[in-house]
Each structure stands twice: as structure tokens, then as C-alpha cells.
Amino acid sequence: MAKEKILVIGASGQIGVELTLALRNLYGEENVIASDLREPNQLLKDSGPYVSMDVMNKEMLHVQVIRQNVTQIYLLAAMLSATGEKNPNLAWNLNMQGLLNVLDIAREENLHKVYWPSSIAVFGPTSPKNNCPQQTIIEPTTVYGISKYAGEFWCNYYHQRFGVDVRSIRYPGLISYKSAPGGGTTDYAVEIYNEAIENKKYTCFLEENTYLPMMYMPDAIRGTIELMEAPADKISIRTSYNLSSMSFSPKEIGAEIKKHIPDFTMDYAPDYRQQIANSWPASIDDTVARNDWGWKHEFDLQRMTADMLTNLKK
């Protein structure tokens, strides 16, 4: 494997913590620099280098890339769907300018690769609801979705025009226990496990039959690394790949938890996030990722629930 020095921006977030740990396993602890505005997560503190950094400060980012001989950037800093609707201008600025800063520096410094995640939030109410395909009508109605869709085209542009090897996945809602989610519409599917263990009850902010595409974090991390390790000639999509593993509703995840915690109860108090969820597909078709670079999920709702509850109880 060529000598790589990786910078993870937004490393203290829900994905960042686990992705940084996985990259450190693969490339060596000293070769993966975690960075964030926030303090490093406890799990990252003793496992490798950390720099405090704002992705909006392009000069500082550029200096770090040169000083640390960075060859790859994973850009995870963003504002998610629910928080984004409360601060549309801030969400647009961070999600767009952060990406453009990274793409510009990648071009100027000839970085080997860039990773930037998109989301199923690019799809809108006019997209197909079930098995939503890679290429279809895409008219997002949240500022987060608009920023992700625009970001996908910036990635494609920097690849076509300047040869930047930038790769991307449209993640579904991600479920994990190592670090908390950061303000998304799918966060209920993480909260529910924590509340089931702590209080044996949960009030869900989405209606009981709201189906959304979801994925367990170990699948998402493995998929991300597999995409980044794939030979460039296997990558036919330079906007962002659909990726899928499961689709369930609050009622279904509640029923699955009840199999492990029989006195668990649940009620519903839908809020502004219901409208966001209603605008997204219920399930995703990821045939292109499966054919191009061999994506295959491992976790379904049953396996994920058993694993989440075991780990959270620890």
C-alpha cells in the first residue's frame, strides 16, 4: 500500500470517531490525523494525532495539509437535516464552503484521494418512494438536501475538470453506539436504543409508520473504506453512490427492541422532522454500487438490534 497520510475533518462526530479508528487500524495510528472544532472524542484521544481546526478557515487547512504531508482528506464536517432547517444559511455556508475549500486544496496539492459523504436527503417528494434508483428525479426540499445535491455536482466537476479523485456515498440514516448523532431526522433510531435501556420507554418524534432507509455503522464504515480502496476504473459514479441495507419504521424497530426488553413501551409526538422524513424515500436501490465495487451489506434490523443492545449495556 502506498504511503498515505490521512486528514479526517469532523473526526469527533458520529461517523468521524469510528471512521478514524478504522483508518488508524488500516494505515497506522500516526498516519491518520483527526481534526474537529470540538475537543477530540475520548476514543480518539490516545490513539493518534489530533489538530483543532475549522474547515471554513481555508488558509489554516492549507497550512496543515502542507505541514503534515497530507495525501488524502475525509471531509465529514457538515450540518445535518434537522439542525440545518433551524439555520439554513449556516448549513449552506458550512456544507458548501467546507467542501469547496477541501476540493481546491486537493487540486492545488495533488492529493491522492478525497472522501465526502452525501445523503439520501438529496431525494425529495418527487423521487420514487420505494427502491429509489441511482439516477432519477431529484428535487430536494431541505437546505441540507440541496447542499448535498450541489456538493455532488461539485465533486463530479472537480473530478472531470481537474482530475481530483473524489469519491462519495449517499448514506442512509446511520445507527451507532460509540458516538452520538449530530442533529439529523434519522437520529430517533439511535435515541430509541439508549432510552430503551435507560428508561424502558421512548417518545418518537416521527409517526409510527414512517419508513426510512437506514444502515448500521459497521456496514457504513466498511462500505466507505471499500469504496476508497477500489481501483479508480471501478468507479463509474463521480457524484455519489446510493448505498442501502435496510428500511424500517419506528413501530418495527420498537417491536424488535421489545423482543429483548419485553416491558419497553413507545409513544409518538411527531414534530417538524416528520415533514423532512416524508420528503425522503422509504428505501433505496443500490445496484450500481453492488455491481461497480462489490458492495454488500451484512446487518439487518434483527442483527443490528441485538448488537446495539449488547454494546450499550456494556
Ligand code: NAD
Ligand atoms: P456529526 O454532526 O455527528 O459530526 C460532524 C462533526 O463536524 C462534528 O464533530 C462537528 O464538531 C464537526 N464540525 C462542524 N463544523 C466544523 C467546522 N467548521 N470545522 C471542523 N469541524 C466541524 O455528523 P455525522 O453524522 O458524523 O456526519 C458526517 C457526514 O456524513 C456529514 O457530511 C453528513 O451529512 C453525512 N451523513 C451522515 C449521516 C448520518 O446518519 N450520520 C447520514 C448521511 C450523511
Ligand code: AKB
Ligand atoms: C439526517 O437525518 O439528516 C442524516 C441523513 C440521512 O443524512 N442522518
